[in-house]
Amino acid sequence: MKPTVILVGADKGGVGKTTLARTLLDYLSRKNVMARCYDTEWPRGTLKRFYPATTEVIDMSNVAHQMKLLDTLETASLKVSVVDLKAGNLSMVLDIFDRIGVLEAAKSGKFTLGLFHVVGPAIASLEEIGEIAKYIQGTDYVIAKNFINETNFLEWDEKSHKKYFSNPGAAEIVLPKLNEMAYEQVDLAGVTFRDFIDNKAANGEPGNFSFVLRGYVRKWMSEIDAQLEKLKPVQELVRGERGRAPPQQQAAAAAKA
Amino acid sequence: MAESPKLFIVCSDRTRCGKTLTARLYGDFLLLTGRNPLVFDTAPPPGGIIDFYPERTVTVDFSRTVGQVALFDTILGSPTRDTIVDLATQHLQHFFDVMTEIDFLAEADRVGLVVCILYITDRTAASLRAARDIKERSGVVHLFTVCNEGAGLLTDRDAMSYAYSGLSPGSELVVPALDPDVIEAVEQPVFSFARVVEGRQGRLSESELLRLLSFLNQVLPAIRQQFFGLDLSDLRRLGFV
Numbered sequence: 117m118k119p120t121v122i123l124v125g126a127d128k129g130g131v132g133k134t135t136l137a138r139t140l141l142d143y144l145s146r147k148n149v150m151a152r153c154y155d156t157e158w159p160r161g162t163l164k165r166f167y168p169a170t171t172e173v174i175d176m177s178n179v180a181h182q183m184k185l186l187d188t189l190e191t192a193s194l195k196v197s198v199v200d201l202k203a204g205n206l207s208m209v210l211d212i213f214d215r216i217g218v219l220e221a222a223k224s225g226k227f228t229l230g231l232f233h234v235v236g237p238a239i240a241s242l243e244e245i246g247e248i249a250k251y252i253q254g255t256d257y258v259i260a261k262n263f264i265n266e267t268n269f270l271e272w273d274e275k276s277h278k279k280y281f282s283n284p285g286a287a288e289i290v291l292p293k294l295n296e297m298a299y300e301q302v303d304l305a306g307v308t309f310r311d312f313i314d315n316k317a318a319n320g321e322p323g324n325f326s327f328v329l330r331g332y333v334r335k336w337m338s339e340i341d342a343q344l345e346k347l348k349p350v351q352e353l354v355r356g357e358r359g360r361a362p363p364q365q366q367a368a369a370a371a372k373a
Numbered sequence: 374m375a376e377s378p379k380l381f382i383v384c385s386d387r388t389r390c391g392k393t394l395t396a397r398l399y400g401d402f403l404l405l406t407g408r409n410p411l412v413f414d415t416a417p418p419p420g421g422i423i424d425f426y427p428e429r430t431v432t433v434d435f436s437r438t439v440g441q442v443a444l445f446d447t448i449l450g451s452p453t454r455d456t457i458v459d460l461a462t463q464h465l466q467h468f469f470d471v472m473t474e475i476d477f478l479a480e481a482d483r484v485g486l487v488v489c490i491l492y493i494t495d496r497t498a499a500s501l502r503a504a505r506d507i508k509e510r511s512g513v514v515h516l517f518t519v520c521n522e523g524a525g526l527l528t529d530r531d532a533m534s535y536a537y538s539g540l541s542p543g544s545e546l547v548v549p550a551l552d553p554d555v556i557e558a559v560e561q562p563v564f565s566f567a568r569v570v571e572g573r574q575g576r577l578s579e580s581e582l583l584r585l586l587s588f589l590n591q592v593l594p595a596i597r598q599q600f601f602g603l604d605l606s607d608l609r610r611l612g613f614v
Contacts, residue, residue, distance in 0.1 A: 297438040327449050328442045331475020 119189035119227040120353060122151075123209065124234065125201030127244050131236035132262040132291060134162045137200035139291075139340045140232070141167060142310045144196065147354040151196040154185055156205055163200045165306050176201070176209050186218060189227055196353065206233070206244065210251040223254030230256040230349055234291075245283070252285060256349035259283075262291040289343040298332040301325060309337055376600075377487045377607045378453050382513075384460040384468070385493035386503040391521035391548060392493055393422050394559075396459040398548070399491070400426060401566040402596045408455050413444055415468075416461040424562040435464040441471055452484035469511040478512055487607050489515040491546070495524060515606070517599060523550040544602060546595050549588055555581050 124137040137153075144151055151170070155161030158175035174181035185197060201209055213219050213229075222229035231252065235241045245259065259281070281288065302312045305325065313334045317323040344350050383396040396412070400422075403410040412430040414421040423430040431447065433440035448456050460468055472478070481488050490513050492504040501518070508516040551559065558564065558581055568574040569585055570593070577585065 295438055297442070326442045326446050327477075327480060328438070328445045328471070328475050331477070332438075334476070335474050 117195045117356060118225075119192075120196045120230065121185070121189065121222075121227060122196070122198045122230040122232065123201055123206075124198065124232045125206035125209065126234045126236075126241065127204050127206045127247075128236060128238065128241040129203030131234045131241055132260075133203070133234045134200050135294075136232055136234050136260055136262075136291060137163055137198055138166055138309060139337065140344070141198055142308055142337070143341060143344050143350075144198075144354070146310065149196055149354055150194050151198045152192060152194045154197060154199040155202075156199065156209075157202040161200070166308050176205055176212070182212065182216075207248060210248055214251055219251060219254060228256065228349070228353075229254070230258070232258045232260050234260045234262055236262050245281075245286075249283065252283075256287075256347075257283075257285060258287045258289060258347060258349075260289050260291055263293050287347055287349075289346065291343070292336060292339045294336045295329070295332040298329040298336075301329050302333060309333055313337065376604050377485050378455050379487045379489060379600075379603060380448060380456045380458070380481065381489050381491055382458045382460055382468075383491045383493070384458075384465055384507075385462060385495070386465060386500055387493070387495045387524075388462045390493045390495055390524045391519070392462075393425075393459055394521070394523075395491055395493055395519050395546075395548065396422050396457050397425055398566060398592055399596060400457050401570075402593055402600075403455050403457075404565075404567040405570055405593070410455045410457055411447070411451065413447075413456065413458045415440075415444075415459065415464055422457075422459040425564065427563070435461070435468060435471075445472075445475065445477055448486070449480055449484060452481075452486050465507070469507055472511060487515070487603055488513050489517065489603060491517055491519050493519045493521055493524075515603060518545045519548060520545055521548045521550075523548065523556070544599060546592070546599065549591055551588055552584055555584050555588070559585070 122140070124133050124140065126133055141151060141153060153163060153167050153171040155163035155171050155173045156176045157163070158173055158178075158181075161171065161173040164171040164173055172184065174184055176182060185199065189195075189197065210219070210231075219229070221227065233245065233248065235245065302309060305312060305318065305323065307316065307318050307323070311317075312323070312325055313330050315323045315325050315330060381396070381399050383392050383399070385392055393416075400410050400412060410426075410429065412422055412426045414423045414430050414432045415435045416422075417434075421430075421432070423432055431443065433443045435441060435444065444458070478488060490504075490507065490511070492507065494500040494504060504516060504518055507513075558577055559566070561576075565574060566585075566589060569577070569582070570589060
């Protein structure tokens with residue numbers, strides 16, 4: 117299987133990057149796709165609170181830390197790496213990747229690079245879509261609209277909506293809103309969403325979480341699952357088809373052999 | 374074999390139709406049969422069911438998540454206890470939306486709790502349609518309509534028989550109208566129908582007492598009949614019948 121790097125990021129803060137990274141990791145783990153997790157909120161990471169055993173906190177501006185992620189893609193036992201980029205890091209990381217040839221390598225098929233770009237309703241957040249457009253060629257680019265409030269992402273203004281959401285190379289998903297109290301309870305418990313639903317505490321013992329709040333999280337997760345199931349790259353990853361040659365090439369290779 | 378504990382959700386799409394009166398009749402029936410019901414009051418004070426069961430009532434604001442947690446988690450936390458929810462009309466839709474969203478019925482089934490809706494209808498078929506809609510949407514198997522004659526009868530009951538289709542047939546509870554002076558007495562805080570039956574309720578004239586006993590003689594056997602029906606259906610579900 118070809119290595120896969122999935123970046124989850126945004127330049128604006130508070131749009132739900134870590135939340136999306138957590139739901140993605142939950143989803144992949146339920147589909148038996150194990151992933152390495154990198155939290156770039158150096159030196160203390162939020163993601164690490166929920167995935168302490170598999171998360172490494174790194175500083176993406178530090179070359180040694182970049183090497184920890186990029187130079188181990190081929191040799192690591194886990195071929196999927198999910199990177200939760202801290203606020204303000206998205207453009208910087210893409211720029212570094214561009215300069216050191218990571219984007220080029222992804223474009224040429226040496227590994228797969230996915231980018232979940234989380235956007236909130238603020239214009240500052242939407243402007244980022246245009247700003248990073250130059251980097252996304254050759255990546256699996258997904259715009260994740262986070263419905264933090266009752267926003268409609270400018271759908272009422274066709275011109276403005278088109279301006280931000282007309283990239284033919286981008287897939288789109290929406291992140292539904294989770295009940296605040298449920299979100300706070302999961303945060304407080306420091307467990308994964310899946311463990312919260314299963315009423316399992318951080319130490320692996322049975323938890324004492326509210327049935328109502330678990331129900332809210334369960335419903336919310338099922339809605340996010342439905343969104344992730346729409347994404348072809350994610351489904352190919354789940355089915356183990358990422359990195360395989362297309363069927364015609366496989367057949368040709370077999371015939372040659 | 375012990376009877377399964379029951380959760381009664383007393384509700385209507387109409388206000389001032391006798392929800393709290395109905396909830397009290399079921400509450401007192403449970404007390405008379407030696408059970409220990411827990412009561413939830415979702416109406417803002419004053420004058421809610423808490424006035425009649427101050428020691429066994431939990432007041433919740435269902436519009437807030439914390440109220441939803443207090444209600445559903447408490448019910449599931451004491452699954453051997455019968456519960457009555459006096460549901461304020463303003464929470465009707467939201468209550469069943471939340472119930473569906475959190476998949477409450479599956480958990481209630483798992484812990485052996487029988488869920489039953491007591492839906493108070495009014496003079497129009499619209500109210501029956503609303504009851505049917507709630508039953509279909511919530512997935513609750515047992516929905517009994519309650520016709521409170523004090524709040525008004527269906528204008529043309531026979532012509533509206535179609536509106537009853539889909540609801541539990543033949544299981545409607547008819548609550549006869551009470552005389553105004555008796556109503557005044559029974560609406561006094563901490564008044565108890567159970568104490569009337571047990572001969573312990575003071576401050577009633579002989580005439581009031583007779584009329585009240587006649588009322589209870591009609592209502593309580595009908596409620597008992599519904600309980601038999603619910604237990605029988607539960608036994609069928611468990612494969613005993």
